[in-house]
Amino acid sequence: MSTSIFSKLTPQATKFYPLLNSLAEVLVNASALMKEFIQNYTIENAEEYNKKIKALEREGDTISNTIFEELNVTFITPFDREDIHHLATCMDDVMDFINSASKRIYLYKPKRIPGSAIAMLDNLIEGSEVIREAILDLKTFKKKMKEIKEHCDKLHTIENKADDIYEHFLIDLFENPGDGVELIKLKEIMHELEKATDALEGVGKAIKIIVVKYA
Amino acid sequence: MSTSIFSKLTPQATKFYPLLNSLAEVLVNASALMKEFIQNYTIENAEEYNKKIKALEREGDTISNTIFEELNVTFITPFDREDIHHLATCMDDVMDFINSASKRIYLYKPKRIPGSAIAMLDNLIEGSEVIREAILDLKTFKKKMKEIKEHCDKLHTIENKADDIYEHFLIDLFENPGDGVELIKLKEIMHELEKATDALEGVGKAIKIIVVKYA
């Protein structure tokens, strides 16, 4: 514990650590639930699944707000409060895009969800787990520089993979457009999922900034 | 007058007060005109209505620019110039989204505009009037803390109501999509109106920042 990034600074600062951990946990749960939603999707169960995702989004918001409030009242030097703020905001962004994809499924009720959405979610689950690992390693980051760098590189790879999945999805979609209204639905849903993986990479960059600064 | 938020600071600062008032007035007028546009909409009169909305948008721009220029040359302490700048920018955003909805009606010429657009506009008119009240109360804000807080809460409620209207509109739209091209038109027009009410809430937050800071 004595090597914790926060405990090294001031005793009060240690409270951010479990909060960031909980936020990562919310992302892992939301990605897994979103995959379950897509796999089991029917027009009938969409509202129920969307409610559960929304509940996780609110849980994430509560944690982020606690972090922001604590940052306002905690004196942490030389640790930059804006860097923790930025990290929490980026994690929040991932959750927002997952929630936004879920909401669109519920509102638009597509006839079917393409297989590429499952590939996208596998990617997102993997990325959320990498973030959880990276935040665990942040605790003893001076000993874990190599691991954290690898996690961040992984998030970059995952984002590239999501770009590929999304591009192939679009090519397929426009090659066999069928119903124009269904096309609009699926394009938007997949776009939100793609933005969620962009946001994953953003989390990686936010972690990198902290690690480089305090190494 | 001796309790005016601006007159308390420096004599020059008082000029911002009537400017913010005029800007609120433009929003009230634009919301009312936009409702009239939607109620009376025909493919033939769309260009004329859009011109009138555009004229109000330019009027708002002129007022905002005057505010920004005055902020650059006026010495106001301890009143934060960036807070007035932010408030004016948020009011400008509302106007921009109204104008953008109007422009899309003119460019896309939808066959009909759904009834939910009227509900949206009633909401927007109410919100613009609340903003006008809140800015009137800003003048003697130390005596009006309770009222201003209520106005800001109202703007939050209005934004939530707009979200509901927009969600139900989307559910209806995709349940009975009919013509895909009409769906694209209506979805975009309603989305701009929904963003206008998001921006209303932004104005409420900007007012709250000022009131909390100088209370």
Place this chain on the structure above:
Amino acid sequence: MSTSIFSKLTPQATKFYPLLNSLAEVLVNASALMKEFIQNYTIENAEEYNKKIKALEREGDTISNTIFEELNVTFITPFDREDIHHLATCMDDVMDFINSASKRIYLYKPKRIPGSAIAMLDNLIEGSEVIREAILDLKTFKKKMKEIKEHCDKLHTIENKADDIYEHFLIDLFENPGDGVELIKLKEIMHELEKATDALEGVGKAIKIIVVKYA
């Protein structure tokens, strides 16, 4: 050379000048190539053209990144590093929107590209050439104030012209929508091109900031 905006300051600062020039050159090449792409477009050659545009976008990124890195290590006073950073970022934005339009043509494979896209590109080519001139004039900007002002005004005019082209395109598109899926494709492609000309005007504003500040 003694009147160069950069050489006046410190010897190291002169390196930014050829870098900005190269970036302008990339924009001119990308606009010309994009016009060729649209003129010769077939479903078969779209991938090849898109690859070439993407290569230019990467070239632009490399130059921008060199500028950003140099800004971090070069001591330039009283020249504001954030102003050069902003100028390079704005030029990058133009390239990003051209690339994004190109990518959408490749992914969506529209049946035909409307004539208004050519008008848009002629506009974009003209704007890129104006930027190249303006950056050449930046070198001796104290003698070229009038010319630079004219270049920036020109970029504003070009942006207005692009707005007109885009609006007429939309009116035509929705008057004769035909296939809804084709409408979605063309609307997005043209929108990216329109955003590219918005970004051109942004470059003009970034140049103006520098010129006004150091005049």
